[in-house]
Amino acid sequence: MxxxxxxxxxxxxxxxxxxxxxxxxxxxxxxxxxxxxxxxxxxxxxxxxxxxxxxxxxxxxxxxxxxxxxxxxxxxxxxxxxxxxxxxxxxxxxxxxxxxxxxxxxxxLPSNHSGGPIHIFRGTRAQERRRRLYGFSWSSRIDVARGFAEHWAELAGGAVVLEALAHSSAILLVREEEGYYDEGEIVIDPFRLGSVTVAERLPNPGSPHTGRDAPG
Incomplete structure (x- = not known):
């Protein structure tokens, strides 16, 4: 108090x-x-x-x-x-x-994408996948997503690299290369995102298994 x-x-x-x-x-x-x-x-x-x-x-x-x-x-x-x-x-x-x-x-956000679908990735906690409550910040680069997943694997006891094909109606922003915080960021409206799959699983550190998941 x-x-x-x-x-x-x-x-x-x-x-x-x-x-x-x-x-x-x-x-x-x-x-x-x-x-x-x-x-x-x-x-x-x-x-x-x-x-x-x-x-x-x-x-x-x-x-x-x-x-x-x-x-x-x-x-x-x-x-x-x-x-x-x-x-x-x-x-x-x-x-x-x-x-x-x-x-x-x-x-x-300055909507700047009127083209075709973009292949996107997101590294996050495994819990996000289980709950199907996806975040807003994704990346066009799987290596960036994997880096975030590695961070969460250590902190949250398991992480995933998510993968999706985002259509223009779901894309709120495609980040340009500003020269700082360049992560190939694609900001997504998760309520307009279609099918999301798991590209990679990053289990608890020390566990050898990493694999793919079926579409979800």
Whole structure:
């Protein structure tokens, strides 16, 4: 429980008041972000991003919910949001609601793919495959996906390299080679992704088996 300035534990009523104040702050900053996006004000958007990071608890969740309801944002806002996405790899976890995240990314990312399907890969925990709740960040390069899978194999006790063919309706962004964080990233709307298979399994370190899986 939070401690008051005089070191006296907060009462239940004081605690509820503090939580309500935090929530109001979160909503205030989230609205500022959404209003900046709607107005095409890049500088104000960056200020709101800083405030979301430094002064809020659930601000990003509220901000993405508000942005998802906008009719449109400018190309300047989309271009400005791209480095925000690149530098906030845990953003989907902060938002905590995949449909909201997908709708917001469809609004905020600079859609730049109108061609044919792209062969994509994702290295992740084996649990993601079991739950069929796939993430947003994939790669056009299996070596990049394998590197992420190796990381998760050590931390999560087993990992997979997922494989899919993403059609244009599912592709939210194809990253260009910016010269930093170049991972061949393809941002996907997982709700529009078709069949996903397991290209490779990376079991617990020390286990010799690695193989392929049937389509799923």
């Amino acid at each position: 939070p401690i008051a300035a005089n070191d006296r534990p907060l009462s239940d009523d004081d605690f509820l008041v503090a939580i309500a104040a935090e929530r109001r702050q979160d909503w205030t900053v989230a609205r500022a972000f959404a209003e900046a996006c709607a107005a095409g004000d890049v500088e104000l958007m960056h200020r709101a991003v800083d405030a979301l990071d430094s002064t809020t608890i659930d601000g990003w969740r509220f901000a993405m919910r508000a942005v998802a309801r906008l009719p449109i944002v400018s190309d300047e806002i989309r271009a400005a949001f791209l480095p925000v996405w690149i530098e906030h790899k845990m953003l989907p976890l902060k938002v905590g609601h995949r449909p909201t995240m997908a709708a917001a990314l469809r609004m905020l």
